[in-house]
Amino acid sequence: xxxxxxxxxxxxxxxxxxxxxxxxxxxxxxxxxxxxxxxxxxxxxxxxxxxxxxxxxxxxxxxxxxxxxxxxxxxxxxxxxxxxxxxxxxxxxxxxxxxxxxxxxxxxxxxxxxxxxxxxxxxxxxxxxxxxxxxxxxxxxxxxxxxxxxxxxxxxxxxxxxxxxxxxxxxxxxxxxxxxxxxxxxxxxxxxxxxxxxxxxxxxxxxxxxxxxxxxxxxxxxxxxxxxxxxxxxxxxxxxxxxxxxxxxxxxxxxxxxxxxxxxxxxxxxxxxxxxxxxxxxxxxxxxxxxxxxxxxxxxxxxxxxxxxxxxxxxxxxxxxxxxxxx
Amino acid sequence: xxxxxxxxxxxxxxxxxxxxxxxxxxxxxxxxxxxxxxxxxxxxxxxxxxxxxxxxxxxxxxxxxxxxxxxxxxxxxxxxxxxxxxxxxxxxxxxxxxxxxxxxxxxxxxxxxxxxxxxxxxxxxxxxxxxxxxxxxxxxxxxxxxxxxxxxxxxxxxxxxxxxxxxxxxxxxxxxxxxxxxxxxxxxxxxxxxxxxxxxxxxxxxxxxxxxxxxxxxxxxxxxxxxxxxxxxxxxxxxxxxxxxxxxxxxxxxxxxxxxxxxxxxxxxxxxxxxxxxxxxxxxxxxxxxxxxxxxxxxxxxxxxxxxxxxxxxxxxxxxxxxxxxxxxxxxxxx
Numbered sequence: 001x002x003x004x005x006x007x008x009x010x011x012x013x014x015x016x017x018x019x020x021x022x023x024x025x026x027x028x029x030x031x032x033x034x035x036x037x038x039x040x041x042x043x044x045x046x047x048x049x050x051x052x053x054x055x056x057x058x059x060x061x062x063x064x065x066x067x068x069x070x071x072x073x074x075x076x077x078x079x080x081x082x083x084x085x086x087x088x089x090x091x092x093x094x095x096x097x098x099x100x101x102x103x104x105x106x107x108x109x110x111x112x113x114x115x116x117x118x119x120x121x122x123x124x125x126x127x128x129x130x131x132x133x134x135x136x137x138x139x140x141x142x143x144x145x146x147x148x149x150x151x152x153x154x155x156x157x158x159x160x161x162x163x164x165x166x167x168x169x170x171x172x173x174x175x176x177x178x179x180x181x182x183x184x185x186x187x188x189x190x191x192x193x194x195x196x197x198x199x200x201x202x203x204x205x206x207x208x209x210x211x212x213x214x215x216x217x218x219x220x221x222x223x224x225x226x227x228x229x230x231x232x233x234x235x236x237x238x239x240x241x242x243x244x245x246x247x248x249x250x251x252x253x254x255x256x257x258x259x260x261x262x263x264x265x266x267x268x269x270x271x272x273x274x275x276x277x278x279x280x281x282x283x284x285x286x287x288x289x290x291x292x293x294x295x296x297x298x299x300x301x302x303x304x305x306x307x308x309x310x311x312x313x314x315x316x317x318x319x320x321x322x323x324x325x326x327x
Numbered sequence: 328x329x330x331x332x333x334x335x336x337x338x339x340x341x342x343x344x345x346x347x348x349x350x351x352x353x354x355x356x357x358x359x360x361x362x363x364x365x366x367x368x369x370x371x372x373x374x375x376x377x378x379x380x381x382x383x384x385x386x387x388x389x390x391x392x393x394x395x396x397x398x399x400x401x402x403x404x405x406x407x408x409x410x411x412x413x414x415x416x417x418x419x420x421x422x423x424x425x426x427x428x429x430x431x432x433x434x435x436x437x438x439x440x441x442x443x444x445x446x447x448x449x450x451x452x453x454x455x456x457x458x459x460x461x462x463x464x465x466x467x468x469x470x471x472x473x474x475x476x477x478x479x480x481x482x483x484x485x486x487x488x489x490x491x492x493x494x495x496x497x498x499x500x501x502x503x504x505x506x507x508x509x510x511x512x513x514x515x516x517x518x519x520x521x522x523x524x525x526x527x528x529x530x531x532x533x534x535x536x537x538x539x540x541x542x543x544x545x546x547x548x549x550x551x552x553x554x555x556x557x558x559x560x561x562x563x564x565x566x567x568x569x570x571x572x573x574x575x576x577x578x579x580x581x582x583x584x585x586x587x588x589x590x591x592x593x594x595x596x597x598x599x600x601x602x603x604x605x606x607x608x609x610x611x612x613x614x615x616x617x618x619x620x621x622x623x624x625x626x627x628x629x630x631x632x633x634x635x636x637x638x639x640x641x642x643x644x645x646x647x648x649x650x651x652x653x654x655x656x657x658x659x660x661x662x
Contacts, residue, residue: 025473051473056500057496057499057500057503059496059499059500061462061492061493061496062462062465062493062496062497062499062500063496063500064462065459065461065462065463065465065466065493065496065497066462066463066465066466066469066497066500067466068462068463068466069403069451069462069463069464069465069466069467069468069469069470069480070466070467070469070470070473071466072451072463072466072467073401073451073466073467073470073471074470075469075470075473075474092456092459093459093462093463096454096455096456096459097454097456097459097463101442101444101452102658102659102660102661103437103658103659104434104437104438104442104444104452104453105434105438105442105443105444105446105452105453105658106432106433106434106435106436106437106438106658107435107657107658107661108433108434108444108445108446109444109446109451109452110661112661141659142659142660144660165661166660166661
């Protein structure tokens with residue numbers, strides 16, 4: 001199987017879907033001439049031309065609205081945000097225009113659009129450029145929210161997102177763009193939205209993560225294995241709809257659960273999973289659920305403080321040991 | 328009447344409205360007026376909940392513009408949307424039933440007064456967030472531009488919405504890409520309770536596109552013939568590929584911003600004066616009489632016809648059942 005970076009996988013997903021349907025186009029800041037602020041759209045302008053790969057002015061609310069309107073008339077826009085931090089300028093359209101219109105119209109007006117771009121902390125870019133929006137968008141009925149880790153999932157899920165008749169928020173991670181892994185070939189290979197993936201099997205503790213935290217959980221798994229603790233790592237891949245089935249099935253085997261996310265703890269994805277588990281699998285818990293999250297502070301710039309604010313591999317190790325009463 | 332003279336040298340070169348055209352506009356405007364009056368009554372009786380923004384006074388704007396549009400042209404507006412939806416071809420019964428929140432409503436009772444749509448009629452809402460429809464409307468125009476057809480999109484918004492940042496963002500991109508968008512500012516003089524004098528640094532709102540090289544025209548929005556003429560020019564402008572255009576329609580709403588607004592920010596005399604001097608329906612009626620296109624008997628007949636439509640709508644809206652509880656969880660996603 002060929003090995004690709006996440007960056008290449010995302011580009012190939014867009015290129016393949018653009019070849020398949022003339023209604024698919026990409027718009028955003030620096031996506032065309034500049035080849036993408038993070039080079040995700042490399043080569044797309046050359047293949048598809050300026051009508052389908054469109055540089056926008058710096059005007060997030062405007063182009064999120066234009067994309068949503070175009071989708072209502074049947075096009076399939078991919079709207080790239082240079083980062084999701086800037087999408088807060090546009091969040092009204094993502095929620096009020098894209099996510100709610102189908103319901104408000106009694107099923108009449110559809111909005112098949114993908115909002116994508118890097119989410120979460122990058123490296124040393126401080127508070128305004130380093131926020132995780134998984135729980136923000138995950139909160140909203142009408143949206144699908146995807147946040148892949150591997151290159152294969154990035155490609156397969158982005159293809160599914162583009163084909164999906166609903167608005168999809170696709171949360172990437174800048175630090176993962178350069179990471180390589182195997183990606184199956186073929187324009188028909190997709191990964192379904194709403195299905196988590198068990199990326200490492202283990203009998204002792206279920207560790208749920210998504211995006212960059214999957215890598216940290218896998219590294220924690222190695223450390224814990226050395227101490228004789230086998231964790232099962234679940235890559236959620238999709239935030240909404242949440243694959244609670246896979247999480248609970250795993251919990252029934254391990255009876256212990258640790259949730260990981262880079263975002264803030266308050267009302268986060270981990271809090272949601274803990275609640276779902278209480279509602280649906282309380283008797284399967286042998287220990288309280290623990291969460292490993294970003295600290296409840298705006299992300300600081302200083303290298304040492306940034307490291308303290310972000311969830312680290314050792315934080316996962318500590319939490320896993322705690323739920324095993326081996327702290 | 329001066330209005331009739333003004334349209335003679337219309338630059339668009341399209342035919343003058345015929346007697347049938349004018350009678351059609353009269354019927355449409357009267358339907359919109361009576362429909363909204365009935366909605367106001369039903370609101371007062373507690374049959375309609377939430378917010379309810381009536382279009383009374385502004386009928387010539389939507390009617391005149393609708394007259395200039397063709398099949399496949401798209402329309403979008405804000406929350407004051409009942410009239411636009413009826414003109415787009417939706418059944419007044421289903422529109423009224425949406426107001427009462429019933430299963431027979433255009434949105435199955437799930438949208439309400441501010442959120443109504445018609446895919447078939449190319450009417451894209453019905454949006455409750457002030458100004459959002461301008462960017463969405465530019466997106467509808469974008470879709471036509473992308474497909475290379477000659478369809479246009481009309482985005483209506485009020486003088487209040489004209490101050491939203493995304494309006495300027497949309498103007499910029501629409502002008503940059505020459506999108507076939509007609510931005511119609513329904514200037515009814517008040518952004519809720521704040522008059523244009525208090526909310527706009529420059530009150531000539533038709534000039535709002537100048538910074539982007541966009542043409543703009545101010546039009547008497549109380550004169551359906553003038554509105555139609557301006558709209559025809561604007562449609563021709565867009566279809567020719569010349570890009571977007573701004574039409575500022577000088578209009579007036581007789582009722583409050585919504586049903587819960589007692590409108591204490593303006594005098595009763597001001598409203599009475601506009602009603603007496605500029606009412607769009609009375610004006611067209613006078614024009615029809617002057618040209619001997621209609622007499623009292625015909626007007627009576629039309630009154631009766633409209634009354635029947637509105638009464639039927641009101642009855643349907645009260646008798647249609649509430650949505651089935653199972654509808655709570657439908658239409659969240661397309662499956």
